[in-house]
Amino acid sequence: MMEKLRLGVFELTGCGGCSLNVLFLYERLFDLLELYEIGEFRMASSNREEGRYDVGLISGSVSTQSDLELLREARNRSDYLIALGTCATHGGVQGGANRTLKEKLRAVYGYEGNPMRALDSKAVVEYVAVDLAMPGCPYNKEELYQALIDIAKGIDPVRPDYPVCVECKLNEYECVLIKKGLPCLGPITLGGCSAACVRSGLGCIGCRGPLLGNINPASEYDILREKGYDDEYIRRRFKTFARWGQ
Structure with a gap:
């Protein structure tokens, strides 16, 4: 029997829909569990294992200093990192805001103090290299399923290049x-x-x-x-x- 690959799911600032979309694979998630052992997935479990992952999935945009730290950890611990959803690949809705962080803090809180260590929202790909970018709000779960199957088989996932x-x-x-x-x-x-x-x-x-x-x-x-x-x-x-x- 083939040894299972280790999979980690990491979540940054976002609505959570891209992480939920993994669970929305329903029965086919069990097919993936024949090939992968999930060591971390906060949306589904409080379990968090140490060590490296063969594949890491990361969703959301980098909007706080803690997001940035988690992103760097995910990149360092993952042999193959997939950016899931448009927040991760392009910045998403929060990344498209016209105003700077200071302007937003002033408009919402009345001052520019930043105790939560917020950052201007940016895509994951603006900070680290990813091995596969899978945009969408949310991304197409069929696309993720096929990509994970391909990776487990040693096949490079298909990357759409058409409108x-x-x-x-x-x-x-x-x-x-x-x-x-x-x-x-x-x-x-x-x-x-x-x-x-x-x-x-x-x-x-x-x-x-x-x-x-x-x-x-x-x-x-x-x-x-x-x-x-x-x-x-x-x-x-x-x-x-x-x-x-x-």
């Missing part, structure tokens, strides 16, 4: 941007979600972050303007999940 629009075409979904005039960021957003929003009759909200490589946000902007959306709406739409749109 959400490709998945619309593969699934024969009607283009909601052109046909219905709905705001859709599918042309400039990294695919891998099987066009979940469009399947539900909505426009892509861009939660997987910008497509890698050469993209043309200016063209997307022009199309949205032609559809009647104003500058402020488009700007907010672009920056909701990633700091690239500021």
Whole structure:
């Protein structure tokens, strides 16, 4: 029998949905437990083991000094580190805020004191190198399942490099941007979600972050303007999940 790999799940600042998404694998989580021994997963257990992990999963953004310390620990203890969710890969909603930390502290608390050692929210990938970035709010759990199976088999996981629009075409979904005039960021957003929003009759909200490589946000902007959306709406739409749109 093959010796099980050790898996650690680490959580930074976020809503917790990306960690819960691991549990939402339901029956297939037991398939993974045939291949992995989970040594740390605070969302599921108070157990915390010492030592190294073959694979580490980390979700959330770096928003406090303790987040940064935990991230560095996770990187140092994991042979293969996966950034889970858009908070970890692009900064998420909190990373897209326009105001600096001092401005936010002043607006909320009335002074710039920082006893909680908060930091300007940034993506995990801005601090450490990761072996796989899996964006989404939350990420596609099928993608995580397949990646963990591949890693256990010694196979490099597939990394999508195409826009959400490709998945619309593969699934024969009607283009909601052109046909219905709905705001859709599918042309400039990294695919891998099987066009979940469009399947539900909505426009892509861009939660997987910008497509890698050469993209043309200016063209997307022009199309949205032609559809009647104003500058402020488009700007907010672009920056909701990633700091690239500021």
